[in-house]
Amino acid sequence: MKIAIHNSEVSFSPFWIEYCKEKGISYKIVDCYQSDIIRQLEDCDALMWHHHHMFSRDILFAKQLLYALEMSGKVVFPDFRSGWHFDDKVGQKYLLESINAPLVPSYVFYSKEDALKWAAQTVFPKVFKLRGGSSGTNVRLVADYGEAKQLINQAFGRGFTNFNARGMLKDRIAKFRKGKETLVGVLKGIGLLLVKTRYSHIAGRERGYAYFQDFIPDNTHDIRITYVADRIFALRRRVRKGDFRASGGGQQEYDLAKIPAEAIKIGFDVAEKLKLQTAAFDFIIADSQPIIVEVSYGFGYDAQQFDFGYWDRELNWYEGKFNPYGWMVDLVVDKIKEGK
Ligand SMILES: Nc1ncnc2c1ncn2[C@@H]1O[C@H](COP(=O)(O)OP(=O)(O)O)[C@@H](O)[C@H]1O
Ligand SMILES: [Mg+2]
CATH class of the missing domain: 3.30.1490.20 (ATP-grasp fold, A domain)
Known part of the structure; x- marks a missing residue:
């Protein structure tokens, strides 16, 4: 069993590689930008590529390459279910409305x-x-x-x-x-x-x-609920001064007592219903209820972000540091094993 990883500095891939080394998981670095990428993948069971919406080359073909491979039977991250609506808020509107998500x-x-x-x-x-x-x-x-x-x-x-x-x-x-x-x-x-x-x-x-x-008024923060392979971790981001937007303000808060349990529940429900590999949801509060603003398979990765614990599906709490990149590799490994 071998996993192909497209390596790019500004991405999850250095962490995937570190995890593979640590766990003795066989991997191969590939270059998705080369025309012979399909041939490069011949001896691999999976491709992991943290493609980016601001990389002009990625937006041209990352989804096409990943979904073509998925159709051929290889395991990919992100897969179609997790990735087709990436960087597409209009697509997300239809998707979330179609399952009556809030x-x-x-x-x-x-x-x-x-x-x-x-x-x-x-x-x-x-x-x-x-x-x-x-x-x-x-x-x-x-x-x-x-x-x-x-x-x-x-x-x-x-x-x-x-x-x-x-x-x-x-x-x-x-x-x-x-x-x-x-x-x-x-x-x-x-x-x-x-x-x-x-x-x-x-x-x-x-x-x-x-x-x-x-426009949903009076939100002092947005709530970022990130689902990765059956777990959820969370943080809040303070709305910028004199603005209504939290995203991009860089003011993260990790007081987890302030994360509404309902938002975690919705995160699990939506991710499970849609069978997502990963999903970072932005929530805001309307009439005391958390509602979704957008969702993305990829997410930012601040140094501290993975220090504060996570929840499992039963909402059990696991204190301390964790490694969501490892969870991504594990989910790919499990999927390969399932298919064998
Ligand atoms: N409908 C809304 N009502 C109130 N605030 C919103 C609304 N939509 C977004 N926001 C705020 O603006 C921020 C950016 O919006 P978002 O849709 O998440 O875009 P981006 O993809 O740029 O993060 C959110 O983090 C939230 O704080
Ligand atoms: Mg956002």
Whole structure:
């Protein structure tokens, strides 16, 4: 049995490799960007690739490669069920609605007329989002009909760039001022202004649809519930000052007493129903109830994030450090064994 791993520094892969070494699991480093990748995988039972929505090459073919392999009978991470809706909030809307999961009320339009008609009779504020993006960069508050109309016109006109480099730089400078970002980070943020051209060139512009959600007021945090192979760990992220967005603010809190048990339960229910390998859910609270804002197979990995314990399916609590990357490798190993 052998697992192929696509290695990339900014990803889970160094941790997967470390775990394989530690446990004596046979693995092979492969390069998914090469045309002969299928041949490279001939002697492997599985492929693990932590592909990234901001890597312009990944968005061109990561899903296609992984799902092609899955259809051929190889085990992959992330698999189709976990990955098809990655970086696609519109896809997530349909998916979560179809299983009656508690999703923040969401609206999507594919014509300007439909969008304007809706905007003329709805209540504001609303939240406008692009289907892709992270760290809050493509999420904004819409105060009134006038702003909504402007966004709708743009959505069905010249569209939006998926890569909000100026917003990202602004966030980095704000974090730097609070001592939560390094100068190198800020310089990298300036570098992003250049990457923008390459990424945007390939990703193209977002247009032809308009996606809104009800604005849920008074949230001081969002709640990140991360499911990995039958376990859940959690944290809260403080909403940025003078803003409504938590994501991208970099203010994590690990007081687990503040995590609503209901959110953990919903995380397990949804992940099990959809048979997901991994799922990082963002929750906010509406009328005292946790509701889902978005879900993603991949998630950020701060140094401290895996120090504070996790829950199993029976909601038993396991204190202390854990290794979710190892759980990912284990789930791939188990799946290979199942198929044999
Ligand atoms: N409908 C909403 N009402 C209130 N706050 C929201 C809503 N949607 C998102 N937020 C806030 O904005 C942040 C970013 O939104 P999210 O959809 O998670 O986008 P991203 O993919 O950029 O993280 C969330 O972490 C949450 O704090
Ligand atoms: Mg988010």
